[in-house]
Amino acid sequence: MQNVLFDRIQKDISENDIVLFMKGSAAFPQCGFSSLIVQVLSQLGVTFRDINVLEDNDVREGIKEFSNWPTIPQLYVKGEFVGGCDIVREMYTEGELQQLLDDKGIAYNKSDAA
Amino acid sequence: MAIDIETLKTLLETGIPDAEVHIEDLRGDGDHYSAHIISPAFEGKNRVQQHQMVYEALQGKMVAELHALAIQTSTPKS
Numbered sequence: 001m002q003n004v005l006f007d008r009i010q011k012d013i014s015e016n017d018i019v020l021f022m023k024g025s026a027a028f029p030q031c032g033f034s035s036l037i038v039q040v041l042s043q044l045g046v047t048f049r050d051i052n053v054l055e056d057n058d059v060r061e062g063i064k065e066f067s068n069w070p071t072i073p074q075l076y077v078k079g080e081f082v083g084g085c086d087i088v089r090e091m092y093t094e095g096e097l098q099q100l101l102d103d104k105g106i107a108y109n110k111s112d113a114a
Numbered sequence: 115m116a117i118d119i120e121t122l123k124t125l126l127e128t129g130i131p132d133a134e135v136h137i138e139d140l141r142g143d144g145d146h147y148s149a150h151i152i153s154p155a156f157e158g159k160n161r162v163q164q165h166q167m168v169y170e171a172l173q174g175k176m177v178a179e180l181h182a183l184a185i186q187t188s189t190p191k192s
Contacts, residue, residue: 033182069162070169070176086185087161 005062018048019076026050033085034073045109116144129171148184
C-alpha cells in the first residue's frame with residue numbers, strides 16, 4: 001500500500017518541474033503557509049502542479065513520510081525536496097530560489113525578483 | 115493542543131547539541147511559535163537537513179501538539 005502511494009508521489013514529482021503539496025488549491029489556498037508559497041511562485045511567474053492534500057488523506061500523511069518532513073506545504077523542484085514555507089520564503093528573499101530555478105533550467109519572471 | 119514555551123525550549127536545547135534557542139510566542143496562544151536556533155551542529159548541512167534536526171528534537175510534537183512553528187536555523191559564526 002505504502003509503495004503504491006510512494007510510487008504515485010514519485011510519479012507526480014518526476015513528471016512536473018515544480019510541485020507544491022499544499023492545503024487547498026493554488027486558486028484557493030486554505031492555509032496561510034500554503035498561500036505564502038503560492039504567492040512566491042506566482043511572483044516568479046512559474047507554472048506548478050498543485051496537489052491538494054486536503055482532498056487525499058493518504059497523500060497528506062504519505063508525503064510527510066516520503067519527505068521526512070512533518071508539515072505541509074512542501075515544495076518540490078525537478079523531483080528534489082526544497083522545503084516548507086520558512087525555507088522557501090528565506091530562499092526567495094535571499095535569491096537562492098531564483099538561483100535554484102536557474103540551475104535547474106526553469107524559466108521564471110526575473111523582473112519581479114526580490 | 116498547545117505546548118508551553120519552556121517545554122519547547124528545553125526540547126530544542128536537549129535535542130540539538132550546544133543550541134542557543136530564541137523563541138517567540140507569536141499569538142500568545144501557546145500554539146504559534148517562531149524559533150531561531152543557533153548551533154554548531156548545523157554546520158555543513160543544508161536548510162532541509164537543519165530543519166529536520168529541529169523536527170527530530172521535537173520528537174513528534176510538531177504534529178501532535180504544535181500547530182505552527184516558524185523555524186530559522188543558523189550556525190554561530192553567521
